[in-house]
């Protein structure tokens with residue numbers, strides 16, 4: 001038997017008249033003669049030509065939509081329009097049958113909502129094939145970007161005893177018997193008896209441990225799963241999502257912004273250069289979706305244009321205070337169109353405000369800096385004004401916040417004072433504070449939500465469609 005070749009490789013090559021073996025799943029079987037075979041290497045199917053007269057009838061019957069088959073034969077020029085080459089079958093073997101009548105993937109348009117219910121099979125569609133190959137490409141590009149810059153990939157723990165963001169949105173990790181947990185004198189659950197001898201949870205961010213790495217290697221990044229038990233059932237939130245968190249010693253806020261912008265542009269360019277076929281497919285898909293919408297709601301740009309636009313324009317950089325002024329004087333605010341009116345300095349921005357800034361006012365990505373300390377985490381570097389911190393959020397059209405980061409407070413006394421104000425346990429975080437005792441230095445970092453990036457690049461609109469098996473409130477299927 002000849003060597004198995006991936007379909008992508010066959011379709012990319014101009015050679016003909018050579019023997020191959022291909023293995024994949026039948027997408028369609030037409031006229032008892034033409035199999036559209038897909039092996040996941042590309043959305044493009046290989047046309048496999050079978051001759052009924054030459055095929056064992058018992059095998060022939062089993063060539064059905066969804067079945068896994070192995071075919072050996074000659075790659076020859078195709079007579080039909082639509083493909084340059086096709087595979088002329090010499091031998092065909094059924095590897096796995098599929099009853100096309102009950103196979104949930106049907107040869108018609110099926111909704112994304114329905115696809116979520118059959119997420120275990122949805123990879124076998126063109127849309128999800130393209131989305132998840134792009135997700136892979138973006139992950140690879142993330143590692144390539146940081147590796148080429150000499151960053152160390154640091155694996156921060158998934159089980160931790162600290163709440164990095166101090167927001168209390170953690171999933172408890174425990175092996176105690178929920179029916180009969182040990183209690184202490186106060187009648188509370190005694191976590192001293194628990195597996196780790198203390199209360200633990202799934203990490204919400206690898207940042208605090210990342211900072212420890214940065215204070216030795218200079219530049220590190222993490223790229224791993226993070227967990228948030230926030231009850232936000234939106235198209236932008238997951239309970240389990242992947243985050244990329246670079247952390248750099250000797251960086252100030254401006255260096256941090258420059259790196260974040262360069263990084264995002266690099267990974268987008270990587271997909272435009274290397275994954276054009278899948279992007280073009282999704283651009284087409286999006287264009288068809290847009291046609292269903294009323295004229296006024298249609299996006300002025302197609303997917304590829306939108307990606308190129310981000311590459312070719314500098315992100316706007318403004319302070320929170322400037323943003324509040326713009327929002328206060330904006331039409332929707334004056335006409336009371338915002339659900340949350342903007343009237344005073346200090347309030348947190350809602351997604352409607354973020355979207356107004358990027359989609360209406362600036363019409364491009366925006367980096368907002370220097371937020372009020374009261375609405376940001378304890379570790380951010382305090383500005384001299386006593387009110388704001390060296391925070392930065394990057395807002396993207398159609399996405400909202402894609403990056404959150406800051407310069408870190410490197411001064412031991414200021415950091416401890418802030419932790420005390422916020423009642424963050426100073427003793428428990430002694431290891432974090434030690435970096436400020438032993439050779440502290442200015443440093444900064446950010447976190448990019450990987451699924452939000454995948455959303456932007458693929459033009460999908462629900463975050464559940466860009467992670468293989470989404471975890472959201474009341475849903476942990478598969």
Ligand code: 4AD
Nearest residue numbers: 205207237238241245402403404405445446447449
């Ligand atoms: O803004 P966040 O909470 O920042 C941090 O966790 C910092 N420790 C990062 C750092 O400075 N190293 O989260 C960072 C990003 C957000 O901008 C967003 O893109 C994403 O993570 N994110 C989520 N993505 C999906 N679902 C959720 N529930 C998310 N929460 C945050």
Ligand code: MG
Nearest residue numbers: 393401403404
């Ligand atoms: Mg944030």
